[in-house]
Structures are given as C-alpha cells and as structure tokens.
Amino acid sequence: MSREYVFAEIEKKWQKYWEKNKTFKTPEDKNIPKDKRFYCLDMFPYPSGAGLHVGHPEGYTATDIICRYLRMKGYNVLHPMGFDSFGLPAENYAIKTGTHPSEATHANIDNFRRQIKSLGFSYDWDREISTCEPDYYKWTQWIFLQLFKGGLAYEANIPINWCNSCKTGIANEEVNNGRCDRCGEPVVKKDMRQWMLRITAYADRLLDDLEPLDWPESIKHLQRNWIGRSEGAEVDFTVKGTDDSVKVFTTRPDTLFGATYMVLAPEHPLVEKITPPNTKKAVDDYIARSRMKSDLERTDLNKDKTGVFTGAYAVNPVNGKEIPIWISDYVLISYGTGAIMAVPAHDQRDFEFATKFGIDIIQVVSADGKLFDKLECAYESDGIAVNSGEFNGLTTPEFKKSITEWLEKKGIGKLAVNYKLRDWVFSRQRFWGEPIPLIHCEKCGTVAVLESELPLILPQVKTYQPTGTGESPLAAIDDWVNVKCPECGGPGKRETNTMPQWAGSCWYYLRYLDPANEKEFASRDKQDYWMPVDLYVGGAEHAVLHLLYSRFWHKFLFDQGFVATAEPFMKLRNQGIILGEDGQKMSKSRGNVINPDDIIAMFGADSMRLYEMFMGPLDVMKPWSTNGLKGVYKFLEKIWRLYTQFPLSEAAPPDELVRLTHKTIKKVQHDLDSLNNFNTAISQMMILVNELTKMDEQYTGILSVLARLIAPFAPHFGEEIWEIMGNAPSISNAEWPKYDEALVIDDSYVMVVQVNGKLRESIEIPRGTPVEQMKETALSSSKIIKWTENSQIVKVIAVQDKLVNIVIK
RNA sequence: GCCCAGGUGGUGAAACUGGUAGACACGCUGGACUCAAAAUCCAGUGGUAGUGAUAUCAUGCGGGUUCGAUUCCCGCCCUGGGCACCA
DSSP states (O other): OOOOOOHHHHHHHHHHHHHHHTTTOOOOOTTSOGGGEEEEEEOOOOOOTTOOOTHHHHHHHHHHHHHHHHHHTTOEEEOOOEEOOOSHHHHHHHHHHOOOHHHHHHHHHHHHHHHHHTTTOOOOGGGOEETTSHHHHHHHHHHHHHHHHTTOEEEEEEEEEEETTTTEEEOGGGEETTEETTTOOBEEEEEEEEEEEOGGGGHHHHHHTTTTSBSOHHHHHHHHHHHOOEEEEEEEEEETTSSOEEEEEESOGGGGGGOOEEEEOTTOTHHHHHOOHHHHHHHHHHHHHHHHSOHHHHHOTTSOOOOEEEEEEEEOTTTOOEEEEEEOTTSOTTSTTSEEEEOTTTOHHHHHHHHHHTOOOOOOEESSSOOOSSOSSOOOSOOEEOSOGGGTTOBHHHHHHHHHHHHHHHTSEEEEEEOSOOOEEOOBSSSSSOBOOEEEETTTEEEEOOGGGOSOOOOOOSOOOOOSSSOOGGGGOHHHHEEEOTTTOSEEEEOOOBOOTHHHHTSHHHHTTSTTOSSSSSOHHHHHHHOSBSEEEEEGGGTTTHHHHHHHHHHHHHHTTSSSOSOSBSBEEEEOOEEOTTSSOOOTTTTOOOOHHHHHHHHOHHHHHHHHHHSSOTTSOEEOOHHHHHHHHHHHHHHHHHHHSSOEEOSOOOHHHHHHHHHHHHHHHHHHHTTSOHHHHHHHHHHHHHHHHTSSSEEHHHHHHHHHHHTTTSHHHHHHHHHHTTOOSOGGGSOOOOOOHHHHSOSEEEEEEEETTEEEEEEEEETTOOHHHHHHHHHTSHHHHHHHTTSOEEEEEEETTTEEEEEEO
8 A cells, every 4th residue: 555656666667568568559540530640750869879868858758748648638649769870970980999880870779769768758669760771771862863863963063161070071051150060170162073952942932831830930030041032133244345244143233323343252253254464363362362261261250351353344234334343252152143243332341342442432322312421331221212313213112123124124134032042062971871872974974873773782891981082981992883884884983972961861750651661761651641740849959950951852752742741840849958957058078967867767767757847848948957856756756645645535525626636637738738838737736736635535536637647747657556546557548637617717716906006905706796896895895995095096997807906196 | 240039036937818926846944753864744935124914125227108017119238049241
C-alpha cells in the first residue's frame, strides 16, 4: 500500500513494456478518418559525440505530450524519429583519429537513441531513418537527379563563399556576418566549379505560399527578408560612342533625372570592354585590390567608399546627359545586374560616394516642391518630382508608374523584380556526404548516373583529409572516379563533390512515411494517408536554412507530381533555448552544461520532462534551475502519495472538488491546444493536487481523471498509478477525460468594489446578479460607505460578474 | 543603421476580449515531528510606514486615452535575435 516512488524501476518497467508490446507502432488504419490523423514531427538531431543536450528533450517532450494527448482523444498519431547523420564533425573526427566517419556516427547514433529512449518518448521506432545509410541516400541522390533532369541543378564557375578552416565552399545561408556559420572563421571568395540548385526559380512561390502557413510570424518574416523581393525597373544606358549598353536595376526609376554617374561592380564583364587604355592600369589595380578583400572587408559598413573612374561615359536615356561610369565594390556583382545608376541626392550610399569624389548631386524629389539649399544627406523618402522635365509635379508612385511605361514604350527599360535570394551552392569539397550521382564525359558532357545504379555508394578512402584545392578526397580514388559514360560507353569521370548536410534533411519527413520502400522514396498511398505534416517543432535557428531548403525541394517534388501538397509543414512551433543555471548560453567552456543522463539518474525522466515543461512557455528562452527541478519531483511524489497512502472512496466527492477537477481538465486541455503553455497546465494540476492533499480520503473518480491528465507529461508515472488503481495498461489507450462546462463556472464569485479605480472591498455574490443590484450591494457596504460618505458620487460603473467602480469627487 | 521579439518580486513565471497585479513553483524565515538531521506537514514572504486593522508606492523610463492600463496610443532607454552597402 504505502510503496515508495522508485522512478528508476518504474521507468525501466514501462519502457520495456512499450517496446515489447509495440504500444506506439503506427499502422495506416484506413478506418480512421483523415481529420483524425495527425503527423507530428520533431526536427531530427545531428548525432554529435557530445550526446543529447537538455535543449533536445524540450521540443521532443512538447511534441510527445501533444501526441499522447491526441492519441487519448482518438487520433491516429504519427510520431517518428531519426538522425541527420552526414556532416562535418564526424569527418573532422575521422581526420584526427583515422576512424571511419560511419563508425563514429553509428556509435553516436546508438548513444542518442539510448538517451532519447530513456526519456520515454512515444516514437514509432520501426520508422527510424538515418540520412547516411545507403538505402536512405539512394533517394536523396534520386531527388537530386530529378532536379538535374529538370534543369534546376546546374554547374557554374563563380566566386563562392569558401571557408578556409572547413576547407569547403558553403552556401550564402551558411555565412553569418562574413563568417562561417559552423566555425566562425572569415569567409573568402573563391572562384570554383560548383553545383548549384536553382532555388531562385521558386522565389515567388516560396514567398507567396508562406502567407497561409501557421508558423511563428517571426520565422515567416525572416524568410521573407531572406528572399528579399523588390520591385523596380530595369533601364538600359548606352555607353557613349559604342553599341554597348549597361543594364541597371533600380527601385527608384522616378529618380532617373538625378542620375549623375553610374557604377559597375569590379567583376562586371563590361568593365574591360569599355575601359580606354589611359585608365586601364588604375582600373585593373582597383579590380585586383577588391578581389583580395574578404567578404568581411567588403561589407564593413563603416569603411570609406572606394572606386575609380573607368574613363567611359554613359548616356542618361531620359535627358541625353553624359555621365561618368565608375567601378566600385559597393556595387555587388551578385545582385541585380551588377551595375547601378547612382542618384546621390536620393540614396545615401551614392551621396557618400559623390561627395567623396566630387560628383554632381542633383535633387529630383522634394517633400514640399521646393529645392534644397544644401544637402547634408540623401533625401530617400517619397515626394514630388522636381528637375525632371515633363514629369515635374508627379508624386513618387505616379512617377514610377509613368516613367516605367515611358521606358517600356521606348524599348529601353521595363518593370523588373529582383531577389536577395541567390541560387544554392550545393557542392561540398568534403568526404562525409552523399556523392553527387553524375558523370563527366568528354563527348556527352555531364550525364546522370542511371537510376537503376543508385545508390551511388560512398567509397572507402585512405585519407579523409580535404585537399583544400576544391577537390574532395574522393578525387584521389582512381578506380572509383574513372567510369564508363552511361550514354556513349566512352571514358568518363565521376563528380567528386558531395552534397551539403542540408540535403538529407530536405525530405526526411517523407521517408518516415515509408522507410523500407525500395521502389519509391515513399508510396503515394502512405503520403496521402499522412501528409502534410500537421505540427513541426524545432529550434528557430533553422529559419532560413533547413526550412527554406526543404520547402524548395517539396515544391519541386510537387511540380513533378511526386507529392500532393505545395507545402510540407502546416504548423510550425519553435522551442526556446535553455540557458545554463547562470543565465548564460550552455557551453563546455563555461562549464554550465547540463547532461540529461545525470538528471534522469537523479530525478528520473518524468521529472525531467515535467520540469522542462514547467520552466515557462515553450517558445521562450529560459534558464535551467536544478532547484526548480526538485520542485516538480516533489510534485510527483505528492501525487504518488495520493495513490498509495490514502484510503480510497467510491463515494461522490464534495462539490467543490468536482468543480476544481472539471476546471483542471478544461485548463489542461486548453493549454495543450495552445501548443505552448504547458507550464500553466502543470500549475493547474498542482492546484488540484494541493486541494486533494488536504482531504482525509481520495476519490476513485478524481484520481482516475488526474492519472489521465498527468500521463502525457509523465508517462511512466502515469502508467504506474493507472496500474495501481487496478486498470489494465496502457494508459495511453485510455480516453482523455471530458469536462462539464456547467461545472467549470462557479455559482458565486467575488465582486470587486473599487473607489476611483482602487480596490476597497470585495463581496461574494451569486453569478448573474443584475448590474443594478451589484451597484446597490456595493454602495450599501459599510466599508464603501466610509470611503464615500464625505464625497460626491459622480458615477457608478458596473461590469456584470466582475466589479463595481465608484467615481467620487 | 534597419527589421523582429521581449523588459512584471530575491528567482522561473501568471493575469481570459482593458477590470482584484504577482496564480503555480523555487528560494528564504519561523514553527511542528525528531536525540539530531533528511523527508514531510503548517504559517509567513513585492517595497515602505505601523504593534495592528490599514495606508501608500509598485509591471524598464516619460507622457497620453479611460471610471479603470502589465494590457491600447506616442516618445525614449535596455536586453536578446535576425539582416547588414541588396540599388
């Protein structure tokens, strides 16, 4: 009867039970209607050598609670887990120790799986996947081939972001303030043959389709900014004395009359052609100098503008004026056309440049129709056109519209849209990734490996050391590299670059649906059963990397008819970061890292889960507190005593207790539905438990409800008390308790009486008391009389079932 | 610089569509039990004044709207995140 709460035994017992009985195996039961199927996805982890971090269980616990809750409500819930197992850390470890990355990765996965299982999550482990396994990456390669065949994968020789420390090219999305996202080293530009994915072809749809998604606004905002759509016009400027013309992109075609010079990016192809011999040396010097600069140096805002005059002039198409053409690295080759018309009066950057080099500044927009005496800085707002010939007097939006039409009519310009988003640099010069399944043939060009030959297995190498020359370690394996061309049978060479870590995670949610399928990445039948993902939970750090990339792949698969929805993830939630006990980011160097294994050993998985949910709302950043953890542990012990140390009664519980129980069901349910406020759900259960503790006996009915409410949060604990009550396992098959709305609302309430907005009295009265009667009751209270007797009552405000406020003078 | 999110006790936090600020915990203080400790239970716990009922101040700062503002509006300060010469 009065057993102890021995969490270690209980947790082991029920984990074994779930595993043996395959409690969470999820078949595609066709009898369950579509709206009762729920696909709940966690961002799968990269299995690092350091093991699970307390941040991982936070999101995983939240989704697990939702899944268990929904199952009790009769849903068929898909909740899978797997591993994002290609990536640099394992490869770097291999370089250091000589162990094959696959060996280290498998050991790490085993450790991660053990840790994840020790938290009692209700995953269907039969669906586990791992991106570095050939039967998985076969399909990553297959999707790449579809992209290649669809013209969305292309080879380019362009200057890309190169990290000298990781010895590989990286994508724009992986550069942070000019530094490598992974190691923090400055990124340099390097000309290199690259495989690119044409994500820009989807820019508009990636932008537009964000709108209806139930995602955090901040994440949508981040993606919108990253895509960076801007509308404007393209205008051609002829180069004086030649047939050449320079195309520019501008969002302010209304300032064309104020264009007093042009700037080409140093890398612009026309520079060489238009530069006359007398300025050639200065121009070449400048180009050489800017090529030397790192990204960090080129984008440093505080630095002075630099540039040189090419010696050539362009003709402004609106007024025939000749304007000098300069080159400067404040113009980027990768955005727009790599050339701009400069309007110093209305663009701060141009203003600084023109001031430094003594170029004319002509005002063409005015706030009030008047001209400036002297400009201190550029006037960038909208206004009324001045100095603009026949267009004078137009407002900025009117001018934009009419000048664009005018340009179009003359055939020298048109409406244009530009994006900040660039194509995705997709090749890595490293070993531990999916080999890109292409063959270079002298006769046939680049040819796809036959689909029947997939997976193209990552071969064994002698050394994992990156060459640093832009060749991956694979390039050294002659008998792997040299193959017959699948088309002509002649000599060919394999592509030796590998795919980035993001490739495998672009589509993993699809593989969970049908992980053993050898014919397709996932059968259409299973997709139709589950897709799209109903709820996706993970860290906000993937806002523009994984989440943008996978949306892109999904849209491509949709266009090819391989998936049925345009978007993969309907609802997204982010978990907040868990800080160390000192309020600082957890890190090895600070020594404030909390290891889940230690916590589970000391307090059990259920306490760990419950505490992480009790800390605060899911989406906020919050510091760890071991004392707080002890608090929830005591809470579990308190509940335990209710089930083991009290006489049990079958009688009807007191009315107040019944009402509190119904309120608790409602509150917990409401907070779970919010997908965020798990903390207040737990608070409410604590309130109920505190009341129950005061009783001399416990009531079966209430304990049965409480067990079912706590079970999703503390599942092993829930199973055990359920069994103690004499029920057959598993509680995860029990029905979620229902509440009666009539019992949630009290018959009476405490009416607040304020005098001039300040609380002076509170009186308990029946719910529904009419407003007039409320006023009467309030005014006749002796305390209130004391407050009001020597004053004049100006007004009495009453809000039914809430309060009365008496305004006095 | 620009764009988001957020500033509430000693700490984590709560407060439905404007209506009792601080629920629930942690910590702390005192008490009960105990030879003692742990555990458990009980009481107290925003600041200030007072023996006390009580009064008064208080949700980053300064204004405003309102009978009434943590909540709405304007300006500023601070913290976290994102972007950063994107024409």
